[in-house]
Amino acid sequence: MSDPFSLSSLLRVSAALVLLLGLLVLGLRALKRVRPSGPGGALKVVASLALSPRERLLLVQVGKQQLLIGSSPHGLARLHLLPDAIDEVATPPDAFPAWLRRASAARAQDEHPR
Numbered sequence: 001m002s003d004p005f006s007l008s009s010l011l012r013v014s015a016a017l018v019l020l021l022g023l024l025v026l027g028l029r030a031l032k033r034v035r036p037s038g039p040g041g042a043l044k045v046v047a048s049l050a051l052s053p054r055e056r057l058l059l060v061q062v063g064k065q066q067l068l069i070g071s072s073p074h075g076l077a078r079l080h081l082l083p084d085a086i087d088e089v090a091t092p093p094d095a096f097p098a099w100l101r102r103a104s105a106a107r108a109q110d111e112h113p114r
Helices: 007-034 095-111
Strands: 044-050 056-063 065-072 075-082
Touching: none
Parallel strands: none
Antiparallel strands: 044 056, 056 065, 065 075
């Protein structure tokens, strides 16, 4: 009976482990490439709005229909089915900060009139 801690036994176990890990990595890469992207790419997120770090609104296009979906830690919920499709929302990224500055300045002037 051979010693299980001999150099030849350890080399065989190490080689088998390396081979197994290599096969696992190759299999995962192949699976990632073959993964389907959906039915003809018919599902598309048109717009997304973060409400908080863990909650957001999503406008999703499915075929010719658009759905407003709420996403939270508790799951997803369909909020509304839009009767007419909306094109991609073209809101400038700095619209809300500019509005907030104007509103804060107006409020400060109302509280401290000269």
